[in-house]
Amino acid sequence: MEQTNLQLKKQDAQTHEWDTRLHHATKATREDWVGRGVSYFCIGIIILVVASMLWFITSKGIATFTQNHVNLWKFLSGTSWAPDQGQIGALPMIVGSFAVTFAAAIVATPFAVGTAIFMTEISPNKGRKFLQPVIELLVGIPSVVYGFIGLAVIVPFMRHLVGGSGFGIISATFVLFVMVLPTITSMTVDSLRAVPRFYKEASLALGATRWQTVSRVILRSATSGILTAIIFGMARAFGEALAVQMVIGNAAIMPKNLISPASTLTSQLTTGIGDTIDGTLPNNALWSLALILLLMSLFFNALVRIIAKRGQLKHEC
Amino acid sequence: MNAKRTDLIATIVIDLIVASVVGILFFLLAYILTAGLPHVSWSFLTGATDAFSGAGGIGVQLFNSFYLLVLTMLISVPISLGAGIYLAEYAKDNWRTSLIRSAIEVLSSLPSVVVGLFGFLLFVVKFKIGFSVISGAIALTFFNLPLLTRNIEESLSAVSRSQREAGLSLGLSKWKTEIGIILPVALPGIVTGIVLSAGRVFGEAAALIYTAGQSAPVTNFADWNPMDAASPLNPFRPAETLAVHIWKVNTEGLASNAATLSAAASAVLIIAVLLFNLGARLLGSYLYRRVTASK
Amino acid sequence: MNKGSKLAMGIAALSILLVGCGKATSSTSRKGSSEPLSGKVTAVGSTALQPLAAKAGANFTSKNSKVNLTVQGGGSGTGLSQVQAGAVSIGDSDIFAEEKAGIKADKLTDHKVAVVGMAPVVNKDTGVKNLKMAQLKKIFTGKITNWKEVGGKDQKIVIINRAQGSGTRATFENAVLKGATAVKSQEQDSNGAVQKIVSSTPGAISYLAFSYFTNKLQAVSIDNVTPTDNNVQTNKWKIWSYEHMYTKGTPDKATAAFLKYMDSKDVQNSLVKDMGYISIHDMKVTKDAKGVVTQN
Numbered sequence: 001m002e003q004t005n006l007q008l009k010k011q012d013a014q015t016h017e018w019d020t021r022l023h024h025a026t027k028a029t030r031e032d033w034v035g036r037g038v039s040y041f042c043i044g045i046i047i048l049v050v051a052s053m054l055w056f057i058t059s060k061g062i063a064t065f066t067q068n069h070v071n072l073w074k075f076l077s078g079t080s081w082a083p084d085q086g087q088i089g090a091l092p093m094i095v096g097s098f099a100v101t102f103a104a105a106i107v108a109t110p111f112a113v114g115t116a117i118f119m120t121e122i123s124p125n126k127g128r129k130f131l132q133p134v135i136e137l138l139v140g141i142p143s144v145v146y147g148f149i150g151l152a153v154i155v156p157f158m159r160h161l162v163g164g165s166g167f168g169i170i171s172a173t174f175v176l177f178v179m180v181l182p183t184i185t186s187m188t189v190d191s192l193r194a195v196p197r198f199y200k201e202a203s204l205a206l207g208a209t210r211w212q213t214v215s216r217v218i219l220r221s222a223t224s225g226i227l228t229a230i231i232f233g234m235a236r237a238f239g240e241a242l243a244v245q246m247v248i249g250n251a252a253i254m255p256k257n258l259i260s261p262a263s264t265l266t267s268q269l270t271t272g273i274g275d276t277i278d279g280t281l282p283n284n285a286l287w288s289l290a291l292i293l294l295l296m297s298l299f300f301n302a303l304v305r306i307i308a309k310r311g312q313l314k315h316e317c
Numbered sequence: 318m319n320a321k322r323t324d325l326i327a328t329i330v331i332d333l334i335v336a337s338v339v340g341i342l343f344f345l346l347a348y349i350l351t352a353g354l355p356h357v358s359w360s361f362l363t364g365a366t367d368a369f370s371g372a373g374g375i376g377v378q379l380f381n382s383f384y385l386l387v388l389t390m391l392i393s394v395p396i397s398l399g400a401g402i403y404l405a406e407y408a409k410d411n412w413r414t415s416l417i418r419s420a421i422e423v424l425s426s427l428p429s430v431v432v433g434l435f436g437f438l439l440f441v442v443k444f445k446i447g448f449s450v451i452s453g454a455i456a457l458t459f460f461n462l463p464l465l466t467r468n469i470e471e472s473l474s475a476v477s478r479s480q481r482e483a484g485l486s487l488g489l490s491k492w493k494t495e496i497g498i499i500l501p502v503a504l505p506g507i508v509t510g511i512v513l514s515a516g517r518v519f520g521e522a523a524a525l526i527y528t529a530g531q532s533a534p535v536t537n538f539a540d541w542n543p544m545d546a547a548s549p550l551n552p553f554r555p556a557e558t559l560a561v562h563i564w565k566v567n568t569e570g571l572a573s574n575a576a577t578l579s580a581a582a583s584a585v586l587i588i589a590v591l592l593f594n595l596g597a598r599l600l601g602s603y604l605y606r607r608v609t610a611s612k
Numbered sequence: 613m614n615k616g617s618k619l620a621m622g623i624a625a626l627s628i629l630l631v632g633c634g635k636a637t638s639s640t641s642r643k644g645s646s647e648p649l650s651g652k653v654t655a656v657g658s659t660a661l662q663p664l665a666a667k668a669g670a671n672f673t674s675k676n677s678k679v680n681l682t683v684q685g686g687g688s689g690t691g692l693s694q695v696q697a698g699a700v701s702i703g704d705s706d707i708f709a710e711e712k713a714g715i716k717a718d719k720l721t722d723h724k725v726a727v728v729g730m731a732p733v734v735n736k737d738t739g740v741k742n743l744k745m746a747q748l749k750k751i752f753t754g755k756i757t758n759w760k761e762v763g764g765k766d767q768k769i770v771i772i773n774r775a776q777g778s779g780t781r782a783t784f785e786n787a788v789l790k791g792a793t794a795v796k797s798q799e800q801d802s803n804g805a806v807q808k809i810v811s812s813t814p815g816a817i818s819y820l821a822f823s824y825f826t827n828k829l830q831a832v833s834i835d836n837v838t839p840t841d842n843n844v845q846t847n848k849w850k851i852w853s854y855e856h857m858y859t860k861g862t863p864d865k866a867t868a869a870f871l872k873y874m875d876s877k878d879v880q881n882s883l884v885k886d887m888g889y890i891s892i893h894d895m896k897v898t899k900d901a902k903g904v905v906t907q908n
Contacts, residue, residue, distance in 0.1 A: 028490035035492025039407060042399025043417060046462055050420040053427070053435055053459075084776055085793070114334030122331060131335070134342050136513055137591055141345070142520030142560040145583045148567055149348060152576075156812065165770045165813050167798060178341060185338075190471075209324035232426070239428030241523050242564065246805065249798040250775075261798045270430055270523070271801040274659075274687020275777035278697070280714035282777055283689075290431050297426035301419055442699050447654060448684055531685050532666060555682050565685075567804055575804065 054294070061291025064088065064284040075288065081252035081268070083282035090289060092254045096262040097296075099169050099255060100244065101237045104176035105184075109230055111177075112184035113219075119185075120192040121214050127189075138182040147246035150175040155247055162259050167249030170258040175243050180233035187232055191225020192218060224311025228304050235300045239293060241266035265289045346587070353584030356577050362585065366562070375582055380549055381450070381556035382519055382589070385529060388454035388552065389518050393461040394511065400462070401469025406495055425463030432459050433524035441528065448555040453529025457518050464517070468510030472503035501605070508601030515597070516590045522560040530555035531565055559586050650678035651866035657684075657691015657704030658779060659802065660728060660821060661855040664887055665704060668879050672870055679866045688712075688779045695720065695858050701867045703858040706779020708901035717901070719860060725874045726855040727890040728821050730783060731839035732832040733806075735816045740764040742833040745850075748788055751817060754795030759815060771797035772809055772818035783853040784819050786903055819851070823888025841890050847897040847905050854899070855889070 025033070064070050070088050078089020115135075119127030154174050159166030195218050203213040219226070249261025250271055269289050276283035364374020400421075408414040436456030440446045476499045484494030500507075532555050557565070563579045563586070655665050666683040673681050686694075688705040692715045695703025706728070709717035732748060734740055738759045743751075750756040751769055760766045773794060774781035778801060785794065800806045803824045810816045811828035822839060825831050831839050834849075843849035857871060873879060880891040899905050 028488065028493065031490040032492045035402070035490070035495065036407060039399045039403035042396045043403045045396055046400050046424070046466065047417065047420055049459055049462070050424050052439075053424070053432075056435060056438070057431065080796075082776060082793075111334055111338055114331045115338050118331050118335045122328065131339070133594060134339070136516060136594060137587065138342060138345070139513060139516050141349075141587060141590075142522055142563065142583075144522050144560060144564040144567065145349065145520075145586070148563075148579065148583075149345065151808065153348070159813070165798070165816070167809075167813075178345070181338065181341075209320050211324035211327035212320055215327070235426035239426065239431075241428060241430040250800060251796060251798045253796045263799075266428055266430055271775040271799060272777060273434060273690075274685075274801075275689040275775060275779075277689050277712055277714035278693040283714075290428075290434070293428055293431060294423075297423055297428075300426055301422045304422065305415075305419070442694070442697065445699060448656075448682065527686065530682070531662075532683055555684065 057287065057290055057294050060284070060287035061294070062288075064281070064288040068281045068284055070281075070285075079254050083272075083276075083285045086281065088281070088285045088288075090265075090285075090292065092252050093263055093265045093268050093289060094292065096169065096248070096255055097238055097264040097266070099258075099262070100172045100176055100248070100264060101234050103169065103173040103258075104180055104237045105230055105234045107173060107177045108180050108184055108233060112181055112188055112229070112233070113226060115181075115185050116188035116192055117214055117219075119189050121210065121218065132189075135182045135185055138178075139186075143179065143240060143243040144246075146175055146179055147243035150243060150247040158259065164259050165249065165261065167247060167261045168259045169248065169255055169262050172244050172248040172262075172264075173258075175247050176237045176240060179240060179243060180237050183236050184229045184233035187229035188222075188226050191222040191229065194225065195221050224307045227307045231300050231304050231307070235297055238296055238300070239266060241270045245270055265293050269293075349580065349583045349587060352577070353580035353582070356581035357584060361581060375559060375562060375585065377549075378557055378559045378562045378582075379585065379589075381529070382558040382560070382586075384549065385450055385453055385457065385525075385556060385558055386515060386518055388450060389457040389461060390511065390515065392454060393458040393465055393514075396458075397462050397465035397469055400466045401473060402495055404466070404470040405473035406491060421463045421466055424459065425467070427460065429460055429521060429524040432456055433527050435459070436524065437527035446553065448528065448530030448532075449553045450529060450556045451552040453525050453556060453558075454552070456524045456528040457521060460521075460524065461514050461518055464514045465510060468513070469503075469507050472506030472510065473499055475506065476502045505601045505605045508597055508604065512594050512597040512601075515593060519590055519593070520560050520586060522558075522564045525558055525561050526564070529558060529561070531557050531561055559589075648678050649676045649866055649869055651680070651864055653679060653681045653702065653867050653870050654700040655681075655683045655691075655702035655704055655857065656686055656694050656700045657702075658688045658706045658855065659685040660706050660779065661704045661726070661857075664726060664855070664884065664889060665857075665874075667887065668874055668883055669870070671878075671883070672873050676866075676869070679870075681866075681870065689777060692720075692858065695860050698860060701859065701863065702871075703860075705856045705858060706853055707782050708854075708856070709858055710901035711782060720858045721860070721863075723857040723859065723871050723874070724854045724892050725857050725871075726880075726884050726892055727844060727852055727895055728823075728855060729839060729841065729844040729849060729852045729890060730780060730819050730821050731825075731849075731851060732817060732819045732834070733810050733825070733829045734832055735810055735812075735814055736828070736830050737814050738764045738767060738817075738830070740832060741830060742836055745788065745834050748832075748834060749790075749792065752789060752794050753792050767815040770813055770816045771795065772806055772813075772816055773797050773799050774806070774819070775799050775801040779853065780819070780821070784851060787851040821888070841894075844890055845894050845896050847899075852890075854892075 064075065065072055075088050075090055076094070077091055078087070079091050080087040080089045081092060115131065119131050150171060154171050155166040158168070158171050199217050199221060200213055203217045208216070244264055245267035248263060248267055250263045250267050251261035252263050252268065255262035269286055272282070272286050276286060361374050362379065363376040365376060366373045366378070404414070404418070408417070433456055436452055436459065440452040440455060441448060446452050473495070480498055480502060481494060484498040485491070489497065559582055563582045566575050566579045566582070655669070662683060662685045669681045669683045673679055688707055689712065691703035691705050692709055692712055694700045696715055696719065703720070709715045709720050709722065732743065740759060740762060743762060747756060747762050751762070752771060752773070756762060757769050758766065759769055774784070776799065800809060800818070803820055806818045806820055807824050807826065807829065810818050811826065822841070833839065837843055837848050839849055844852045857874065859867060859871070863871065875892070880893050884891045896908055897905050898908055
């Protein structure tokens with residue numbers, strides 16, 4: 001009796017143990033919970049930061065329209081910017097920002113793509129050992145240094161070349177060109193490297209030359225990546241403040257040509273923010289400019305998404 | 318053949334492009350170094366700055382730059398590591414993940430001046446921490462996070478599936494697999510990413526002008542208690558960094574030799590970034606050998 | 613990883629703790645006078661006043677080592693709104709608080725610490741050394757666009773104005789434009805940038821504080837009055853402004869002591885003059901917030 005009892009108890013204990021093992025978390029599962037928790041926490045912090053920044057800039061930026069009752073359309077289409085006198089026309093800055101951004105991207109793209117092709121397809125060895133560190137180093141040069149080299153070299157050069165004061169969109173374009181070059185290049189390199197090896201091998205095996213392989217296979221399959229790189233470069237150009245401010249001349253007037261002084265959203269923001277009082281129209285108007293910057297970076301991101309989606313579709317076909 | 322000729326022309330054009338890019342880069346470096354290096358001396362590197370004219374040494378600024386960099390990395394590396402693992406491992410391909418990715422990208426494309434002003438109003442004004450190392454470090458973290466997160470995610474995802482499957486088939490948890498197997502393999506890529514972002518952090522000025530501040534009070538380098546006001550480690554003292562110093566000397570400085578001063582400071586800045594790059598690369602490959610036990 | 617995020621949280625917690633401590637120390641500074649002066653003084657604002665305040669601050673803390681004094685730039689607007697919000701002890705400003713919309717000037721106490729004279733500066737090639745006040749006004753309102761109209765070379769005038777809302781621009785416009793609107797032009801926000809641009813750009817005109825004059829640019833006399841300290845003291849030279857340090861309510865002990873030090877002979881007779889400002893004690897006239905000048 002006792003023996004069977006004991007046996008039963010043992011069995012019970014065993015089933016119980018199996019029960020716990022099967023129905024409760026193992027060590028590995030618990031580890032996973034912790035890991036999951038930690039990584040969710042981290043991503044949560046980032047979301048929180050982004051959300052608070054969006055909320056903060058938006059609430060500051062729309063005060064111009066809700067508290068000071070400036071007409072949104074007049075803000076976007078007005079050409080006279082004198083917040084102290086209540087004239088809030090942001091068009092000159094919007095045009096200035098777009099002009100320097102597009103010009104810099106157009107100039108920089110061929111250089112960046114060419115360099116990236118060299119680094120990945122023509123001479124990967126030199127690329128990795130020599131060009132990569134130089135490009136990484138260039139990212140580390142502070143924008144103020146770019147600005148002052150622009151002021152010391154590009155502005156006088158432009159003055160001799162085309163006359164005028166030398167300050168203007170074209171000088172800003174050149175400074176931004178050098179600044180966005182490393183960004184576009186390194187991202188293009190990444191996307192070229194991401195092209196599967198066998199694409200290239202298949203193309204070469206078919207007897208295609210290197211350029212044919214590069215232009216018809218590699219560049220084509222990396223198109224979405226390259227476009228993304230360009231857009232990131234544009235986003236950087238759009239948001240650059242100090243370097244542009246030093247060479248563009250900061251004149252809040254509609255740019256007539258590439259050599260006349262202009263101003264951008266960021267240059268107006270950095271020059272003005274220290275001189276305005278929190279909560280007044282001039283201050284709110286500057287935050288509205290910041291809001292435009294924010295909306296533009298949202299727009300650039302949306303563009304990246306669309307391109308990525310298109311790229312995917314093409315691959316699937 | 319036509320294709321061969323096109324190939325040749327294309328190669329030449331690309332070579333020319335690379336040559337001109339390298340030319341531009343070398344002109345920049347040569348310009349900064351030749352203008353600056355002759356004025357760099359030991360006393361310049363360690364000396365104190367004259368509060369009025371901005372002339373004199375850059376000792377405190379140099380220390381501030383490194384200290385701010387270390388603090389920023391201490392805060393941002395763990396967070397972006399966690400976030401990177403989330404995106405590479407746990408995130409499902411749905412609208413929520415897509416939203417998170419957009420959020421990170423928005424953060425990365427925000428102009429640094431906007432990030433700086435946000436930090437200014439939040440930490441300096443609202444929380445009344447004042448112009449301080451910690452305000453600066455948090456502001457820098459804000460725009461460092463997206464870069465690092467994206468880089469870590471990419472490095473992790475680049476590790477082949479078979480490694481992951483090997484880990485899971487050994488009965489390890491997803492988390493253990495990630496930390497013990499995937500992370501070491503991805504480490505060199507992650508370190509490179511940290512280096513790149515460190516370079517950006519080191520040279521950043523716009524976000525710091527209104528957060529870490531534009532003054533470098535003389536600190537007592539014999540006092541290493543972080544709680545003391547004069548200690549260099551005190552995270553609540555204002556800390557002008559090298560990049561901010563260059564900006565300030567150039568814009569407000571009364572020093573008659575402002576141009577040479579800022580050229581010298583820029584040269585130091587670039588050399589520091591270069592040394593940092595090299596050091597971290599060596600560290601990266603050393604870590605790789607150690608963790609993976611491969612020769 | 614786990615460690616990492618704990619560390620991050622630790623830092624956050626530490627920061628909250630330390631901020632608490634910071635407040636505690638500043639409130640305990642108002643104890644008996646036998647103790648050495650201590651506390652935290654933060655002066656924020658005008659970039660024009662920043663160098664003087666920073667240097668005087670450094671001298672002050674070398675005598676009062678327990679005082680934690682920091683001087684920051686950021687612009688007059690920042691200084692005024694920060695002191696109004698109570699975030700800093702001293703707000704540095706180039707202009708009267710009354711001139712800034714959104715600042716309740718009656719809540720702030722004005723401490724004038726120095727005077728800054730400003731003058732038009734032109735590129736040396738223009739060949740202009742003297743202008744009539746009316747001519748200067750016409751240049752900045754865009755009615756005169758070539759230097760030959762005022763006796764200089766046949767060269768286009770390039771106007772470099774100062775940032776809208778800046779104290780320097782407000783002072784210049786009050787004295788020269790007298791209500792007229794300046795023509796839209798390039799704007800720069802710092803003395804250093806203006807100095808560089810005017811000395812290197814043909815036909816450029818702008819205005820600078822006296823201390824930023826160099827031999828690479830030409831300071832312009834107005835109606836044959838030269839821009840000198842003596843002419844400012846008698847108001848013969850009209851373009852000048854005070855440098856203000858604003859406090860809100862009763863300043864704490866350390867702040868009061870620093871303000872007193874700023875007004876002392878130590879600072880006013882040596883430091884202020886050495887740095888190209890004009891001592892407040894030397895002024896023979898007084899200007900009020902509306903710009904009305906009275907003899908002392």
